[in-house]
Amino acid sequence: MDFELSDERRMLAETAERYLAAEYPMARRHKAAAEPAGFDRAAWEEMAELGLVAALLPPEAGGLGGRGEDLLVVFERLGRAAVVEPFLAQLLGATAIRETGAAADWEPIAEGRRRLAFAHSEPGGRFETAHVTTRAVAEGEAWHLTGAKTVALNADAADAIVVSARLDGAAQDPDGLGLFLVEGTAPGLTRRGYGTVEGGQAADLTLTQAPAQPLGRPGQALPVIETVLARGALAVSAEALGLMEVCKDTTLEYLKTRSQFGRPIGAFQALQHRMVDMLLEIEQARSAVMLAAGLADSPGPDAARALHAAKHLVGRVGRQVAEEAIQLHGGIAMTWEYDLPHFAKRLVMIDHLFGDTDHHLERFLSLEGAP
């Protein structure tokens, strides 16, 4: 039993923390979010240079990590700085390619020079993993995709997009799915990029006979899609821990400095106890995410249960922390200018990615386990 990070991971964490503290203040983050691409290319390159992209990928995908613990370390740090650069999209795209077993030129991917995205969600599909109506049709060796994708993270400015599509079967059929790589420049692909509520970037895709390269052998891609979504759920759960810490620390600082009725508001027991509740639930969420990260590299029912538990709890606690942080601050937290609400918003919106609290509770219950 060992809950400490290995030396290597601690160094990775310190590298990320040092860079973000020095080079990624909130002003730069806001500016990045306002860019047409939705992020700061220079910041992305600098962080990739430090190995933060490579840390997300296993050696066989040109990376230097890729284990649950690596995701935990990197994404928690990204959360602490509310980073908007497309780490998550890169993780999803790269994981999809690797899990299909397809050959790829990994070096530019691991170095962040070739940016990927993952387009799976479709209008009306909510969190249903097998909900795919985009069609994939082969003519000899050539494949073409036709359909619509929605809220594909950072897909607008990606160099290439991994797209899920159906070879045959009805919308919810677990069989008949494939994953395909579509170049950003592909004819028949139109992208409508937009910002997201909390400062990120996503796109809706329309595919009309868009040429696509099959990844692995198309037809049975559902387990790969599940794996990609699970990595995403773990990543944003870790990110949420970083966001929660910032919400907690900022609120605590505010309680100690904001004075009303002639004393710091942190002197009031009603607020103290709510602060303790926040601290306690964050430790619970952290524990659940650590368990999920620790089991992530040995797939099976235990790992799946732990991940569902973690994402469920992150959704529940995330909402509590975000709402309480805003409430304990009062009016100042209602302003765009103040930093805190941007962390709180990301924290809440994470429950809209890769399955919300109810979705993961349902999946958790569907798996038998101890005690």
Add this chain to the structure above:
Amino acid sequence: MDLTYTPEEEAFRAEVRAWIAETLPAELSAKVRGHKRLSKQDYEFWHARLQSRTWLAWHWPVAHGGPGWGPVQKHIFEEECIAAGAPRIVPFGVNMLGPVLIEFGSEAQKAHYLPRILDGTDWWAQGYSEPGAGSDLASLKTRAVREGDHYVVNGQKTWTTLGHHADWLFCLCRTDAEAKPQRGISFLLIDMRTPGVEVRPIVTLDGEHEVNEVWLTDVRVPAENLVGEENMGWTYAKFLLSYERTGIAGVAYSKAAVGHLRRVAEAQQKDGRPLAQDPFFAARMGRLEIDLMAMEIFNLRVVAAAGQGRSPGPEASLLKIKGTQVRQEATDLLRRALGPGAMPYVPEQFDEGWNGEPVGPDYAGPLARQYFNMRKLSIYGGSNEIQKNIVAKAMLGL
């Protein structure tokens, strides 16, 4: 980061499990699991069996008869005992007074009392709370006045758990009424057979007798029964309250309760199928199980940190809060699971040797009663509100 037990820890678990399996009588574990009343002899039997392996005083240093376990071993041991339906270790002598004497007692006190705790000669009870001193324990009023080589004690203690079995009482008394509340308290050992000691039962809301009032009227206590220094009792009391809190989350109890809940929810029916398959009830159970999974890891994180020479400290307060929330939620769902079947109250079924026919299934009788009994968890040992005050001050600097 490695969230698995080492082979040595797994081997230890197997050893404990095997020993309990061959040592714990089936009738006794059935009583524990069925929430039947345990007799004094039941507790004494189990203490003696544990002591035969030096597994009773597992918080004590090896030099005084402890087994020398680290925090993870203690955690495993506790988990195995509870999972097997072993009686709990009555904590007052072994877990509370013992460590205080080891730390602050005189050589004579250690030599006299510690072996008698281990071999079961003395059953100890705790004299802390008073009718007017609960969360504000330092405001206690029981007076001890020095007269020659005795203290004369007058006052009233309350919530004295299993005090009706006790031979001895460790007792906080005020010896200096002028000093600040925390400065004038002394830690006395009182023989319950001394004239002027009277134990009166308190029947709790579930109809049970477990706690008592202890009335002290002109009780003469030899001065040599003072632990440590006069007026320093608050320090010892706080040491006792903070000592060895790795088990404070009660993870093993919650695991046992959740396992029981699953079985009950499988056995109970709703709309022609097991209650466990009802989406509303299943969702409640699922949330509880997830809280418990997280708490187990949280507990182990704190245990592991303590194992590396760091003290659990105020994190123990967080574990106490969450642990009681989870256990109370489990008892709430157990009660709800029964529907109208939770209503019948047949207390004699918990008596030793009762042979009657229970109303409803065997498991039903204790559940509503347990729910009410377990409300105590968030009140005793420092109420959850007091724990929050501690955390606010110690961890948040508020």
